[in-house]
Amino acid sequence: MEISSVIFNQLLQMFFVMMFGFVLVKFKFLNMDGTQQLANIVTKFIIPIVILMSFQQDYDPSQLYILFTSFMGALSIILSRIALAHTLLRNRSKIDRYAIVFSNTAYMGIPIVLPILGYEGIFYLSMYIVTSAIFQYTYGKWMLSEGNEAITLRSILTNPASLGSFIGFGLYILRIPIPGVLYNSLDTIGGLSSPLGMILLGGYLARSRVKDIFLVRSNYWTVAIRLIIAPIIGVFLLWLLPIAHPSVLLVLSIANATPTAVNTALFSQLYGGDYEYGARIIILASFLAIVTIPLMISLASAVLL
Template sequence: MDISLVIFDQLLQMFFIMMFGFILVKIKFLNMGGSQQLANIVTKFVIPIVLMLSFQQEYDSGQLQLLLTSLIGALAITLSRIFIAHTVLRNRSKIDRYAIVFSNTAFMGIPIILPILGYEGIFYLSMYIVVSAIFQFTYGIWMLSEGNQPITIKSILTNPASIGAFVGFGLYITRIPLPDVLYNSLDTIGGLSSPLGMILLGGYLARSQFKEIFFVKSNYWIVFIRLLIAPAVALLLIWLLPINDPSVLLVLAIANCTPTAVNTALFSQLYGGDYEYGARIIILASFFSIVTMPLVISLSTLLLL
């Protein structure tokens, strides 16, 4: 399947789900209190379940080595963005820095990778999702709370993302599959992650003004860095790393160019910050990613594969 068509299809789905959230707020059915509760459910319960289920694969020692390789690539990408956030954007807001570092990998990455590489690709992608989630629950919260939520060993090991990842990896190593009825139930709950995130984003959009999204020049600078500069830097790092498996390289290339994470708005609402501004950056980045993602992925395949 053509990657451009897959990306377009996903963005179109995102748009319709967002519009549902938009309507809920406009008809005054979803208020700020409801949004806060939904944000807590997604970040503290649904995301850990998604991470745990990503490890429900048949054990393979060779695949485990490739999983470690994808972990190294994910760390390289994330750390390169933290470096950009604290150098190029050191004088910008905490929302801008968060928007540069974290991406909407789960919602955009999974539907693109699945038809291309199947569940093996999702298995490798799980490392990027796990790394991103752990950094969001530690470094991201620390940054958004301006240090009021410090990074500690306890916060690294006991945040919801880490718990979900550790439980999932433990089941993978011990080769303990979940019973079908339990797996299917948790999979249904995990499937709520993306729709609920888009509904919340549509609600944020309903509380914003259109001109604040598309007619503020500084928004475009952040999106330019997020969609082109940061992926280019990370692409260079991936090229320098000793990664040879084409499936892992393609997964990292796709994860590298996904747009700004929905949690930019969700976490801002939970831990302090202008969540409406975060929502505007997400919307603008998602809009332009329909062009930049195929471009960056094509460049990645030429350089890496």
């Protein structure tokens, strides 16, 4: 339960930062244009920097296999969620299905993993973030645009998370360390990922009506699948896979339990969906995740660790 307690405290801190974002938008210190700019900065620059930084460690050939097992775990979880979304939510909207498949791993996973496992944990978590990003920029865009956005090799290779991973992995394989001053600067920039992500969520909350978030029963079915059913299936898949490294299992368990991706709203706005509904699902899932993430991590710890 010690890990669950750390995670709960971290989630509580993130909640208060989210409330700061709520105040900024509610009192008009941050408008819609500013929110969009923040989202672009986090998605296109800060998260790739965090991923790149995770590869700045001593080269160890044995870690390549461990990294591969992390990738296999991430791929299995995401594919299972695509199947789950098209089975349990086949009669619901494309936004509901997107909300089930993609999780807020970068915004909420990084600040949970970093204080527990440091950059070693982010090293393994990067496999989930990159795998999820590839699916978001291909399958996710295709689904939300109802086929108008084609899946291309370019979208797989050139999305921000993939670029950060490729550059970081290249430096890791070539054993090229980032100079001290630049490392510290990038480390400071990477630390902005969580507070800015939570400020964005607070902004979505400020623009939504509370009753539309918490008093619509149908919202809870989507969120229950996202926070309870999908993570339980994810734990079962991790139990089946030949993954023995405890840090990888813990990182994948955390990623498995995180709530709905912020891109559920951002991509919906870009590709013709009801982004306000997507924002309501994000907020409801993020609130309830304060309770469900520690529970799911406790379950994973009992089964896997």
